[in-house]
Amino acid sequence: MALWLKEGPDSDVVISTRARLARNMKGVAFPAIIKGTPKAKEVMRPAIETFVENADFRFIGMKEIEPIERARLTEDHIISKDLAMREDGAVIVSPDESLSIMLMEEDAYRLQCMLPGLQTDKALSLVSELDKMLGKNVEYAYDDELGFLTGCITNVGTGLRMSAMLHLPALTMTHAINRLIQQVGQLGLTVRGIYGEGSEASGNIYQISNQLTLGLSEAEIIQNVRAVVENLVEQERRLRRELMTEKHLDMCDAICRALAILKSARKMDTKEALRLLSSVNIGISEKVISGMTSAEIYNTILAVLPANLSRKGMTAEQRDERRAQLLRKMTAKAVIVEE
């Protein structure tokens, strides 16, 4: 189990917090501009030296791994979809995969820390350490007026993107989420589905992140994201409680059925699995279900996504069968709390 899927603060609603810093090398063309140049080696050398040779991080070159393994790393949020498609790209990861450095993505370096639950400060402090370590071996592209220079204009400045992944089944169910997404947008933050830009919010999972880094300090960015996330957490919690009170029978029925199906089905597609796991997570936070934590639900969600399930040559049907097998196993401990 990835470290960031262990129980964290507010994990009834917040799956994980991620801090990411974009950095480039002074005097070397940014990967966003020139792909596949010999510069890749120049960019990678200091990172490998810092984290692989002088620490216990692991180097994974994109061209060295199978497409299915790239997809697995994407689903685990270790690498981006863009990096998965770059033959000259690579990622360096800490043993528990909570820390990682993408190399030759849109920027030369993307330093990342991912933690379970809501932990903005800790995520920033950990990723800043990586930044300091790497900064000893690399002269960053930096402008006194603009700050750190990046491949995309939206990252110029601190280069910090702070994001949190939230599980909002109640807000989604009642369609209250649509209004909230608009409001969050007006505060300069973006709301995306589970796999970043353009992806649907499958499984009622949403990613909240700052849109701009220029003109804001790291502290201000963190403060903004944190305030919005805390507000969403409060609203989701209130709504779950409200639904459990006002639609008690319907909610209990949906939760009991969801768990029963997860524990029994012989085949299941991703969409249904995410929908049922959403209901079970409400069941856990509302104490209708015991024996399983929210973090274990998030871990289960991750485990049953297509790339994590797939083995070479597997058909879609075999995948659905394996998904059901895994779900039976992973939900076996969960039980309905009898009233």
Place this chain on the structure above:
Amino acid sequence: MALWLKEGPDSDVVISTRARLARNMKGVAFPAIIKGTPKAKEVMRPAIETFVENADFRFIGMKEIEPIERARLTEDHIISKDLAMREDGAVIVSPDESLSIMLMEEDAYRLQCMLPGLQTDKALSLVSELDKMLGKNVEYAYDDELGFLTGCITNVGTGLRMSAMLHLPALTMTHAINRLIQQVGQLGLTVRGIYGEGSEASGNIYQISNQLTLGLSEAEIIQNVRAVVENLVEQERRLRRELMTEKHLDMCDAICRALAILKSARKMDTKEALRLLSSVNIGISEKVISGMTSAEIYNTILAVLPANLSRKGMTAEQRDERRAQLLRKMTAKAVIVEE
């Protein structure tokens, strides 16, 4: 539990067999023609004398019982919908409800025997005994050429209607049933849904019965019904086996989910309950489920039908909640046989 819901021959497919004899009183207008006449007493007297005073049958007058109790008797197939609506009607039932005599339905007397599974000969012999007993106290309307005279032309002759209630989920699922219904019709038999003429075949339950009684002997009627039923039983069984072989995963998935939902739901409507119980019955006959018999499934179907569930002043939602409660209890013993 009604006697006819105990385990009987071929009960993996055949729920019950029913033999019914229509009789009228010589010189007294048939109820089909004149409703609510003082003749009712004249008709009832000898039947009460025969079965209530000189045996341990129970007399139930329609106007003495609540509409909900009439509906219960209709769902249990003890009385017809028509009788339930006749204020002057009544029924006399044996202690285990397997034998009954409807009074003042379409005919003065409708003697009935209902047994579990496929038991055409026994059902006829038992109902014939009732006929002989009543015949000692009543002079029947009889014509030497036509046979017994009845309210409806289709019953003239022997007055015998032999029917069997079948559970045909596999034939229904594959739509093979439509062709079979046509074929059965060409053999002079009718196929109806669970509640007789005009009702939909809900829960994949069908009633096969002879359409005509005139010009055929009792033995011929029985032979016809029996042959058709045996054929349908064979086809249903073959299809269940075929589905389990060719669509093994789909079938196991449907069966496991159905049982899990029945054991867990907090509310359920009739339609879903019948659909899920159908899957579970296939699971029992194909040895995917143990701990529960087909007869218990049929008993459960009966128990969760609206009239059997209803209590005075219950809302539809309360009924759905009670149905789920009952289903959880009645399916509690059933378990998936692990492969």
